[in-house]
Amino acid sequence: MVDAKLPVVLVMAGHDPTGGAGLIADSEAIAANGAWAVTVPTALTVQTTHDVLQVMPCSVDAVRDMAWALLDEFEIAAIKIGLVADVALLEVIEDILRACSGTPVVVDPVFKAGGGAELSTGLLIDEFRRRLLPLVDILTPNRQELARLASGQDDVERVVSLMTLGCQALLVTGTDEPPAGTPADEVVHTLHTPETSRQWRWPRLSGRYHGSGCTLAAALAARLAVGERLVSACEQAQRFTWESLSRGWQPGDGQILPRRRE
Numbered sequence: 001m002v003d004a005k006l007p008v009v010l011v012m013a014g015h016d017p018t019g020g021a022g023l024i025a026d027s028e029a030i031a032a033n034g035a036w037a038v039t040v041p042t043a044l045t046v047q048t049t050h051d052v053l054q055v056m057p058c059s060v061d062a063v064r065d066m067a068w069a070l071l072d073e074f075e076i077a078a079i080k081i082g083l084v085a086d087v088a089l090l091e092v093i094e095d096i097l098r099a100c101s102g103t104p105v106v107v108d109p110v111f112k113a114g115g116g117a118e119l120s121t122g123l124l125i126d127e128f129r130r131r132l133l134p135l136v137d138i139l140t141p142n143r144q145e146l147a148r149l150a151s152g153q154d155d156v157e158r159v160v161s162l163m164t165l166g167c168q169a170l171l172v173t174g175t176d177e178p179p180a181g182t183p184a185d186e187v188v189h190t191l192h193t194p195e196t197s198r199q200w201r202w203p204r205l206s207g208r209y210h211g212s213g214c215t216l217a218a219a220l221a222a223r224l225a226v227g228e229r230l231v232s233a234c235e236q237a238q239r240f241t242w243e244s245l246s247r248g249w250q251p252g253d254g255q256i257l258p259r260r261r262e
Helices: 022-032 060-073 087-099 122-135 143-149 155-163 212-225 230-246
Strands: 008-015 036-047 052-057 076-081 105-107 170-173 186-192 197-203
Touching: 008 022, 008 060, 008 087, 008 212, 022 036, 022 212, 022 230, 036 060, 060 087, 076 087, 076 212, 087 122, 105 212, 122 143, 143 155, 143 170, 155 170, 155 186, 170 212, 186 230, 197 230, 212 230
Parallel strands: 008 036, 008 076, 076 105
Antiparallel strands: 036 052, 170 186, 186 197
């Protein structure tokens, strides 16, 4: 028996062979949240649960051909963008987003690996701001990524500056660098939109995790694809991510990998 039609999320992100982050994480999170992932790798990586050792951007032609072939066949209900490790790929992604005007776009700005490896450059971040931010419905930076994307004295000033570039909303996560005054046993995430802001507090889990940002952004894209409103989608994506992390497993002495399931 053929199942009812599933909403489709187009994912353009890097491939993480550990399965903790990247396209594998995105696909698992999207499936667990009621949608279907079609994926285009923007980069291959050499990495372990400790750190990223090498990033190999995919060719512009390959990314373009894969994406357009999918767009020709599938009706895209949401788009999730992850690691973009080459300035030349930003132009391709911009073209795809413009061709899918009106489709919710979730972008997880991956600039540094959880283990500390640098995955971006000043030029790439500048082009990211210029080409992608005007087309983004919701950006999901952590507070360090927010500071790299925007100048300002605090998170609110930085958020406002990105919104003036066209970004419609931001879900700023506070796991790695908590806002001042956050209790040690809590994690605070904040949604900013032009109309309002909303905070959620979650119990802080012990340990170091790999792939939490990918999981959150992909789950959020899936929730938007199935028709949830933004605030509800953000809350449910956070809940799914926290639960995935809470049941994570550690294959060695590196970071803990989320276990994503319905």
